[in-house]
Amino acid sequence: MKVGTAAGFGGFMLYLVRHGEAAASWGNHPNPGLSDLGHRQAESAATELHALGVSHIVSSPMQRCRETARPLEARLGLTASIIEEVSEISTPEDIHDRVEWLRVFMGGTWENEASTHRAWRDALIARLEGLPDNTVVFTHFVAINAVVSKLQQRAETLVFRPTYCSVTTLERSAEGLKIQQLGSESDTRVL
Numbered sequence: 001m002k003v004g005t006a007a008g009f010g011g012f013m014l015y016l017v018r019h020g021e022a023a024a025s026w027g028n029h030p031n032p033g034l035s036d037l038g039h040r041q042a043e044s045a046a047t048e049l050h051a052l053g054v055s056h057i058v059s060s061p062m063q064r065c066r067e068t069a070r071p072l073e074a075r076l077g078l079t080a081s082i083i084e085e086v087s088e089i090s091t092p093e094d095i096h097d098r099v100e101w102l103r104v105f106m107g108g109t110w111e112n113e114a115s116t117h118r119a120w121r122d123a124l125i126a127r128l129e130g131l132p133d134n135t136v137v138f139t140h141f142v143a144i145n146a147v148v149s150k151l152q153q154r155a156e157t158l159v160f161r162p163t164y165c166s167v168t169t170l171e172r173s174a175e176g177l178k179i180q181q182l183g184s185e186s187d188t189r190v191l
Helices: 036-051 063-076 098-106 115-129 141-151
Strands: 013-018 056-059 135-139 167-173 176-181
Touching: 013 036, 013 141, 036 063, 036 167, 056 063, 063 135, 098 141, 115 141, 115 176, 141 167, 141 176
Parallel strands: 013 135, 056 135
Antiparallel strands: 013 167, 167 176
16 A cells, blocks of 8 residues: 655645455445454554554444554554544445445446435535544545545546555645545455
8 A cells, every 4th residue: 555645745634544354245244344354454554544644533433444443543542533424325225235236326427326325425525624634534435436536526436446445645725625646446346
């Protein structure tokens, strides 16, 4: 994992971190923790994030994000703020096959999505805009894509494939949040 550093980029830096590898697939378990590999990924991410001089930690309430945040919490002596807005996108209640729903969703565009999902994306970005400088946010594949697509003004719901513990760096400019560096990418088990 290679991440941008705050040096040379004045002002607000925000790091979006996809959680480590989960112990169960998204379609098979509603809230899995991390696999053994996921725990090792979280330790590695904590080492690199600690070197960036971060001073705040935010996490999705989902178990895989909480567990990914723990090594950084221990290194910094901080407790992550649990924030619902950075959590996973909700699956509509009438959906029985979550994996197929996600495949269709990620193959679409934001204009064709339900207003509840567009409102989720707007609330996510608004919450990120209000975070303090040098904050790490442990979040999810879809949430990171939602932010990147909005900031890049792209219609697609899937704009890149952040790998486990990938770090996407945002900075605040006079125009608002902008992407300083996308995190590393790889294929995902779901899509």
